[in-house]
Amino acid sequence: MSTTVCLPEATRKRMVQLLQLLKAWPEKKITSAQISKATGWKDSLIRHDFWLLGKNLDGVSNGYCVQTLTSVLEEKICDTRTKNCCIVGLGRLGAALLDQSIFDGSGFEIKVGFDSNLYRVEILRSSFPLYPADDMPWVIKQEKIEYAILSVPDKDAQKICDRLVKTGIKGIVNLTRVLIKTPPSVKVENISIINALNLVVRKESFD
Amino acid sequence: MSTTVCLPEATRKRMVQLLQLLKAWPEKKITSAQISKATGWKDSLIRHDFWLLGKNLDGVSNGYCVQTLTSVLEEKICDTRTKNCCIVGLGRLGAALLDQSIFDGSGFEIKVGFDSNLYRVEILRSSFPLYPADDMPWVIKQEKIEYAILSVPDKDAQKICDRLVKTGIKGIVNLTRVLIKTPPSVKVENISIINALNLVVRKESFD
């Protein structure tokens, strides 16, 4: 092993999840077999992932040291700085996210919320300032916001997304039902509940 | 082509998304190039996916008929019956989902909510009945609930998940941060916002 320029996407996704598992792991050491049991991933896959990390984890015959593993993962896959976020669209779902405790310990901090509906902006109680959507450009710059959570009505998703992209945001978590398009420089994760429901439906299961 | 027993998972995921796109498509016909533009998937991939569907879509040189395509997809990938769901965990996030309009037109219907906190069960306003978590077994049976949306606190996720599995539920959409384990017969989709945020973070982007 030596100079992996960049981790494969599949591995990255697993390592992000694994970090959550490690944070809650009660013991000092963990083996690939234990991780396998907890996640469902094959133990060989986990070892292979670790190998791709490049770093020597010196886990031989003892399992891995949770401490070491955590810090290697953080270094390799996360940006450990606190990352500023905003919530765009304060309908029922968006408003429910106006609660820093959801994000505690995650490395993400919600700084502000936006909504095009001025009434909502004024009426909603929140521990962060709320602004009209038109203020996005300057607020996002001033507050150094890097990521956005998009929870506007489906029909506005692409339009608002385009405006977000213009502000120079780095990534968007899309909670709407529609697929949004961004330039390659802005990464998107779509997490629509409806979509997820459709994916757990198993065609086989007819009565 | 002939007897594909079952669609590859990757194709299935795309087809579920595509169905959303088709529902909002303004014209009678659609080409693979148009789908590509709207979704970002390669046009050849889309044609290949359709080929895997087995059915003859006779789109040659004209693009596909949205109508036909939709019904083939529905037949192949969805269960078109209305599917009953419940929300388990009525904290800020779960409570925000107590709103059928979020699910309108999706084929899913929220029937009931559950929470272990009796106070919440009594105090929350909702268009569906709310029950204490202990009532899950009989309510889920009686209401013929097939799928659950899990939005309990992270620390209770696995415990409540196990209880859900026991009721005979078919699939779970997991909104908590932790990975939950189920027997292979119960499908899970994890859609954690924190996880999604971590995935849009691009390590490259250091100042």
Add this chain to the structure above:
DNA sequence: CCATGTGAACGCTTTCACAGCT
């Protein structure tokens, strides 16, 4: 000419098998 249908080629992911260390 246009857009699809098709299968081969390519590349990424996972699994396997086993050497090596404790």
Add this chain to the structure above:
DNA sequence: AGCTGTGAAAGCGTTCACATGG
């Protein structure tokens, strides 16, 4: 023996190239 580290092999998913039909 137990568990990791490593590379080869197998398995999937995506892209390509092009024949085919309107």
